Amino acid sequence: xxxxxxxxxxxxxxxxxxxxxxxxxxxxxxxxxxxxxxxxxxxxxxxxxxxxxxxxxxxxxxxxxxxxxxxxxxxxxxxxxxxxxxxxxx
Numbered sequence: 181x182x183x184x185x186x187x188x189x190x191x192x193x194x195x196x197x198x199x200x201x202x203x204x205x206x207x208x209x210x211x212x213x214x215x216x217x218x219x220x221x222x223x224x225x226x227x228x229x230x231x232x233x234x235x236x237x238x239x240x241x242x243x244x245x246x247x248x249x250x251x252x253x254x255x256x257x258x259x260x261x262x263x264x265x266x267x268x269x270x
Contacts, residue, residue, distance in 0.1 A: 212255055213252075224246040225243030225247075228242045
């Protein structure tokens with residue numbers, strides 16, 4: 181099984197934290213996280229209050245948590261695309 185793949189039952193979960201750390205160490209990615217976190221947090225807060233009809237405090241918690249997860253996923257996707265393009269900025 182290759183790196184970054186999940187096995188049966190999640191026991192073989194291998195996460196490339198070194199790659200994530202390298203992606204987050206870049207200045208551009210930190211700025212991207214600082215910009216995207218409040219946007220994703222506000223968006224998921226509104227989704228949790230509106231369509232999901234969650235209480236306000238729970239919606240705030242979910243908004244911050246889900247916003248952080250989405251921001252990290254965006255940073256990893258940006259790092260992956262940057263790697264595919266050979267590090268050049270388009």
